[in-house]
Amino acid sequence: MKRKLWPLFCLLSGAGVAGVAHADTGKLVLTGGVSSITGSAGGGITPWAVIGTQATEGEVGLTTYLTRAGTQDYALSSYGVAVGFKDRVELSLARQDFDAAPAVALNGIAPFGVTPGQHIKMDVLGLKVRLAGDAILDADTWMPQIAIGLEHKQVRPGSLQSVLDFLGTKTHGTDVYLSATKLLLGPGLLLNGTLRYTNANQNGLLGFGSASPGKNRRSLQPELSVAYLLRPNLAVGAEYRFKPNNLQALGAAAGLGAALREDDWKDVFLAWAPSKNVSVTLAYVDLGRIVPGVTRERRQTGYYLSAQFAF
Incomplete structure (x- = not known):
């Protein structure tokens, strides 16, 4: 994705702010979810069917966010912006920066030329x-809110390009997903199920697809979320995201065993909204093993912290 898209998106966001300036928004806090690591509204690691921002029918809203996650060997920073149109359409743009410093160990396997840090x-x-559906208006029925979405991803791997070439992965790809979100206002419970059609490795950070005998084709991967409102502005929940594990067979064929295995992601989170326009999410994350061949099979567990500003 070219950098010139960011000024264009800021222009669209500015138009959204103009539309929001006199809007009497009516969403309940936290019912629009928080910003996921890819910018769409949902939980931290998976999108929901809700449209982000505080805008309701007939309004245009804006959301911005900042996220930092850290595990034993890796760290991820992410920031982005989303515009919601009339609680029907959401357009988002996110930028991620993944600290892949342990990958320098790959130079011991082959002369990849990966630079330190x-x-x-x-x-x-x-x-x-x-x-279809409306998470608020249909809260007293069994009808969930249903949304379809896509995420087009462009990776800039730097000196890891030679590794991606060896793996036979592409540096761009598009995920398509279908989400259903059900909000039960009585018990204060939110349930979400997402089905993602993808060939992304580690959400796309290790490219898309694989050389043979790895899996190059797309597959359907479920993602599940549950959240419980402890108070109107405080929620606790958990997420589980299944991953495709495209590269393990390729690694095994190259004599690396399970060195390229990809595990499922999961988290337990606490989301707090000190005001209608601000929310903070803190989570414990378990990302399984990420390229375990360079991290001595360590599971990547740690923290996730995100702040969102919605209008």
């Missing part, structure tokens, strides 16, 4: 459209 950058352009 290498970072992987990725841009994510997202689009989500609500197809």
Whole structure:
């Protein structure tokens, strides 16, 4: 994704702010979710069917966010912006910076030329459209809110490009997903299920697809979320995201065993909204093993901290 998209998106966001200036927004706090690591509204690691921002029918809203996550060996910084149109369409743009310093150990396997302290950058352009249902208006029925979305991702791997070439992965790809979100206002419970059609490795940070005998084709991967409102502005929840594990067979064929295995992601989170326009999310994350061949099979557990500003 070219950098010139950011000024264009800021222009669109500015138009959204103009539309919000006199809007009497009516969403309940936290019912629009928080900003995921790819910029769309949902939980921290998976999108929901809700449209982000505080805008309701007939309004245009804006959301910005900042996220930092850290595990034993890796760290991820992410920031972005999303515009919600009439609680029907969400357009988002996110930029990720992944600290892949342990990857320098790959030079011991082959002369890849990975530089010390290498970072992987990725841009994510997202689009989500609500197809049916309304999380608030249909809260007293079994009808969930349903949305379809896509995330187009462009990776800039730096000196890790030679590694991606060896793996046979592409530096760009598009995920398509379908989400259903059900809000039960009585018990204060939110349930979400997302089905993602993807060939992304580690959400795209290690490219898309694989050389043979790895899996190059797309597959359907479920993602599940549950959240419980302890108070109107405080929620606790958990997420589980299944991953495709495209590269393990390729690594095994190259004599690396499970060195390229990809595990499922999961988290337990606490989301707090001190005001209608601000929310903070803190989570414990378990990302399994990320390229375990260079991290001595360590599971990547740690923290996730995100701040969101919605209008």
